[in-house]
Amino acid sequence: MGALSIRNVIKRFGSVEVLKGINIDVDDGEFLILVGPSGCGKSTLLNMIAGLDTISSGEIAIGGRLVNDLSPKDRDIAMVFQSYALYPNMSVRDNISFGLKIRKVPKDKQDEIVRRVAKTLQMEPLLSRMPSQLSGGQRQRVAMGRALARDPALFLFDEPLSNLDAKLRVEMRTEIKLLHERMKTTIVYVTHDQIEAMTLGDRIAVMKDGVVRQLAHPQEVYDNPADLFVAGFIGSPSMNFIRCPVTEESGRAGVLLEGGGQKFSFHAPDSTQNALKQWIGKEVIMGIRPEQITDRSPWSGDNPHVLSRSAKIEVVQPTGPDTLVLIHLNGTPVNCRVHPEAGPQPGKQMSLMFDLSKLVFFDPQSERRIS
Amino acid sequence: MAEPHRTQTAGGQRLGRVLIYALLAVFALYYLMPLFVMLTTSLKTLDDIRAGNLLSLPKEITFGAWAKAWGTACTGVECDGLKGNFKNSVSFVLPAVLISTLIGAFNGYVLTQWRFRGSDLLFTLLLIGCFIPFQVVLLPMAQTLGYMGIANSVVGLIFVHVVYGLAFTTLFFRNFYITVPAELTKAARIDGAGFFTIFWRIILPLSPPIIVVCVIWQFTQIWNDFLFGVVFSSGQRQPITVALNNLVNTSTGVKEYNVDMAAAIIAALPTLFVYIVAGKYFLRGLTAGAVKG
Numbered sequence: 093m094g095a096l097s098i099r100n101v102i103k104r105f106g107s108v109e110v111l112k113g114i115n116i117d118v119d120d121g122e123f124l125i126l127v128g129p130s131g132c133g134k135s136t137l138l139n140m141i142a143g144l145d146t147i148s149s150g151e152i153a154i155g156g157r158l159v160n161d162l163s164p165k166d167r168d169i170a171m172v173f174q175s176y177a178l179y180p181n182m183s184v185r186d187n188i189s190f191g192l193k194i195r196k197v198p199k200d201k202q203d204e205i206v207r208r209v210a211k212t213l214q215m216e217p218l219l220s221r222m223p224s225q226l227s228g229g230q231r232q233r234v235a236m237g238r239a240l241a242r243d244p245a246l247f248l249f250d251e252p253l254s255n256l257d258a259k260l261r262v263e264m265r266t267e268i269k270l271l272h273e274r275m276k277t278t279i280v281y282v283t284h285d286q287i288e289a290m291t292l293g294d295r296i297a298v299m300k301d302g303v304v305r306q307l308a309h310p311q312e313v314y315d316n317p318a319d320l321f322v323a324g325f326i327g328s329p330s331m332n333f334i335r336c337p338v339t340e341e342s343g344r345a346g347v348l349l350e351g352g353g354q355k356f357s358f359h360a361p362d363s364t365q366n367a368l369k370q371w372i373g374k375e376v377i378m379g380i381r382p383e384q385i386t387d388r389s390p391w392s393g394d395n396p397h398v399l400s401r402s403a404k405i406e407v408v409q410p411t412g413p414d415t416l417v418l419i420h421l422n423g424t425p426v427n428c429r430v431h432p433e434a435g436p437q438p439g440k441q442m443s444l445m446f447d448l449s450k451l452v453f454f455d456p457q458s459e460r461r462i463s
Numbered sequence: 464m465a466e467p468h469r470t471q472t473a474g475g476q477r478l479g480r481v482l483i484y485a486l487l488a489v490f491a492l493y494y495l496m497p498l499f500v501m502l503t504t505s506l507k508t509l510d511d512i513r514a515g516n517l518l519s520l521p522k523e524i525t526f527g528a529w530a531k532a533w534g535t536a537c538t539g540v541e542c543d544g545l546k547g548n549f550k551n552s553v554s555f556v557l558p559a560v561l562i563s564t565l566i567g568a569f570n571g572y573v574l575t576q577w578r579f580r581g582s583d584l585l586f587t588l589l590l591i592g593c594f595i596p597f598q599v600v601l602l603p604m605a606q607t608l609g610y611m612g613i614a615n616s617v618v619g620l621i622f623v624h625v626v627y628g629l630a631f632t633t634l635f636f637r638n639f640y641i642t643v644p645a646e647l648t649k650a651a652r653i654d655g656a657g658f659f660t661i662f663w664r665i666i667l668p669l670s671p672p673i674i675v676v677c678v679i680w681q682f683t684q685i686w687n688d689f690l691f692g693v694v695f696s697s698g699q700r701q702p703i704t705v706a707l708n709n710l711v712n713t714s715t716g717v718k719e720y721n722v723d724m725a726a727a728i729i730a731a732l733p734t735l736f737v738y739i740v741a742g743k744y745f746l747r748g749l750t751a752g753a754v755k756g
Contacts, residue, residue: 164652165654170653175646177644177650179647179650179651179664179665181668190664191654194655194656
């Protein structure tokens with residue numbers, strides 16, 4: 093039995109459809125990420141799961157129980173908000189136990205739960221403080237504590253880390269992941285940050301304009317994006333998109349490229365051969381991730397999928413672990429990720445290794461994946 | 464080069480400061496003058512008043528005028544001073560202030576945390592209430608009070624002031640609560656709190672700054688009101704503002720300036736008291752929404 097099931101959910105504001113038929117099933121103990129640019133409807137969907145927003149049509153079930161007409165308090169959920177939403181007039185202890193008090197949990201049971209939650213989140217010394225006396229990270233922790241105290245069937249997180257500074261965000265990210273691994277709770281987590289999505293999720297639902305564009309395991313989303321939007325949204329720096337004509341060379345489909353005055357062709361991976369053959373003579377968009385263009389082959393020895401080509405370096409951006417190098421292919425700027433020891437120099441030619449095994453192709457009109 | 468320039472500026476600044484303070488002192492004196500005249504006159508004997516001028520200090524201090532204003536001065540036919548009317552005013556001002564503040568808080572809560580279709584329109588309409596002059600509502604209000612059977616009573620006067628004050632109190636609270644993040648209400652709803660629980664346990668505890676503003680505003684307005692008092696009450700039930708007017712206008716041959724002044728100060732004391740006690744919260748509350756806490 094799934095912990096959460098969303099069937100054909102539509103949300104309209106007046107005549108505008110902001111969610112256009114969402115279908116998602118979440119298993120017990122699964123960590124689902126809803127990710128997308130602002131305005132894609134992910135927060136609306138979360139609010140509808142929570143019962144804070146009404147459903148125009150479709151069904152939402154939590155733990156096998158239809159909750160369309162249940163109020164938030166009867167849905168067996170807890171939610172962590174972006175602004176933490178701690179009650180400013182209550183101490184940390186009262187913030188955590190407020191929901192228990194409302195639900196008339198006996199006092200000694202309340203104390204026990206508060207103690208347990210405080211221990212889990214290592215915030216025992218903070219219990220008698222007021223929210224205004226806490227740092228951002230501590231407030232975030234209290235907000236999570238408040239959710240944990242209720243021990244609900246489903247946790248909802250609404251961009252919980254976006255108000256924290258970069259360093260703290262990474263720490264809290266790890267903490268949330270640890271917490272999930274320890275407690276095995278079902279979580280639906282909304283974020284616009286694709287790194288959070290990749291690192292935290294068991295599965296990612298990439299949304300745009302009220303539609304789930306792809307729902308899959310993070311690595312699957314990364315390696316096999318369903319369309320141009322997903323490919324560009326997930327990954328940083330994002331995937332390079334190069335328009336190129338499709339040709340045939342000794343029975344194999346490939347794409348023609350031109351860079352630094354030389355022309356060459358990339359043959360497509362076996363899995364896309366059949367599909368790409370339909371496109372011979374036409375233009376497609378080729379997608380290649382920056383780490384697939386590097387200064388030396390990640391594999392030792394000969395690899396039929398790795399091709400070495402020389403290109404003129406335009407810009408060099410060191411990031412520490414690796415250096416981003418900008419070249420031009422088919423008149424499009426292309427990011428490559430090389431080792432800093434390779435010592436790339438702007439204006440110089442450099443020999444680069446292209447890993448063609450993970451090339452992806454998109455239909456320039458529909459922007460759907462060709463495969 | 465920079466050194467003499469800076470000195471020059473500092474000197475210029477000091478001169479500016481002196482001018483500003485001098486100007487402020489002049490204004491302060493100007494505004495305090497009437498109070499000074501009232502206070503000294505109320506402490507003088509009638510002979511003293513006739514002999515000296517307006518600004519002269521009393522030759523001997525006497526509280527006779529105060530006692531008379533409080534207890535025995537004539538306000539028309541009766542000669543019981545202002546004490547009865549003072550109690551009248553207290554008896555309807557306090558409930559009217561409390562009720563209008565509470566309803567304003569409630570309105571503000573609904574208009575910001577439980578938005579509904581047309582809530583902004585409703586708020587705009589309520590705002591228009593702030594601009595309706597007292598005189599316009601006199602006749603319809605008299606009729607309404609008559610229908611409700613509370614004409615010429617303390618309850619009626621409370622009702623009038625609550626209705627008239629609602630526009631202002633709602634405005635205050637709505638503009639304060641608009642700064643309260645909506646997520647707070649959402650979190651409380653998920654925690655299981657209902658409409659009224661959220662109001663009492665979450666929203667109202669956040670409100671002391673704006674409650675102070677609202678209470679001061681409403682207290683001053685209602686205590687100082689003359690028109691509603693004179694129209695919707697009579698005789699024994701009249702508020703102190705109306706009685707003061709009657710007291711000053713009732714002459715038995717001699718115009719007793721010292722009694723008039725004492726009576727005026729008595730009528731003004733409660734509002735002065737409220738300002739002195741809560742004044743600093745007033746300013747704090749007015750600016751509370753502007754600065755994020």
